[in-house]
Amino acid sequence: MIVLGLTGSIGMGKSTVARMFADEGVPVFDADAEVHRLQGPGGALVAAIEAAFPDTTGARGVDRTMLGEAVFGNPEAFARLEALVHPAVAEARAAFLERNATEPLVLLDIPLLFEAGGWESVDKIAVVSAAPEVQRARVLTRPGMTVERFESILARQMPDAEKRARADFVIHTDTSLDATRQQVRALVACMAGRAGG
Structure with a gap:
């Protein structure tokens, strides 16, 4: 089995x-979706987050806006x-x-x-990338997003150029969806060939 790590800065697609x-039939572990599950209603992390950050949870699990305000800056x-x-996400990933x-x-x-050191546990890395102006335009259309918040998120992420330099593959998304899909298909075919050989 080849474990392909997919990453990319905010707004890259x-x-x-x-x-x-x-x-394309590739099993996908979505770390963000797992975080949402762990923090959702009845999620395994809700009680611990409430204990560490009082008044950030409720009947619907973690209130991401309240939690964001508690940790922002x-x-x-x-x-x-x-x-x-x-650690909770790592456990879910191991089970996957x-x-x-x-x-x-x-x-x-x-x-x-x-940023979190996960690159050490994958065989190959694909980085999703787009031009800075495309990234910025995408992110600033998100509900509740401000320029300050966007810049704070970027400051915590490795620069796109450095990610691309460290990647085995770069998937460009500042193009049509069809063109992006063709890049994905080519990469799946390449990886499947390596796994078979």
């Missing part, structure tokens, strides 16, 4: 690309949150890999693959 891999609080979230052990190729969709 990583979620769209991950869905394209899934459309506070590196110590952010580190405390990561210390809760990262075990369930899919006979697959020739699996995809780990991990936004902070380089």
Whole structure:
């Protein structure tokens, strides 16, 4: 089995690309979706997050806006949150890999693959990238997003140029969806060939 790590900075189109891999039959572990599950109603992290960050949860699980305000601009609080979230996500990822052990190729969709050290546990890395102006335009259309918040998120992420330099593959998304899908298909064919050989 080849474990392909997929990453990319905010607004680069990583979620769209991950869905394209899934459309090609590749099992996908979505770290963000797992975080949402862990923090959703009845999620395994809700009680621990409430204990660490009072008044950030409710009947619907973690209130992401309230939690964001509790950690935004506070590196110590952010580190405390990561210390809760990262081990739980790692456990879910290990279970995913075990369930899919006979697959020739699996995809780990991990936004902070380089920043959190996850790159050490994958065989190959694909980075999703787009021109800075395309990235900025995409992100600033998101509900509740401000220039300040966008720049704060970027400051915590490895620069796109460095990610591209460290990647085995770069998937460009500042093009048509069809062109992006062709890049994904080519990469799946390449990886499937390696897994078979």
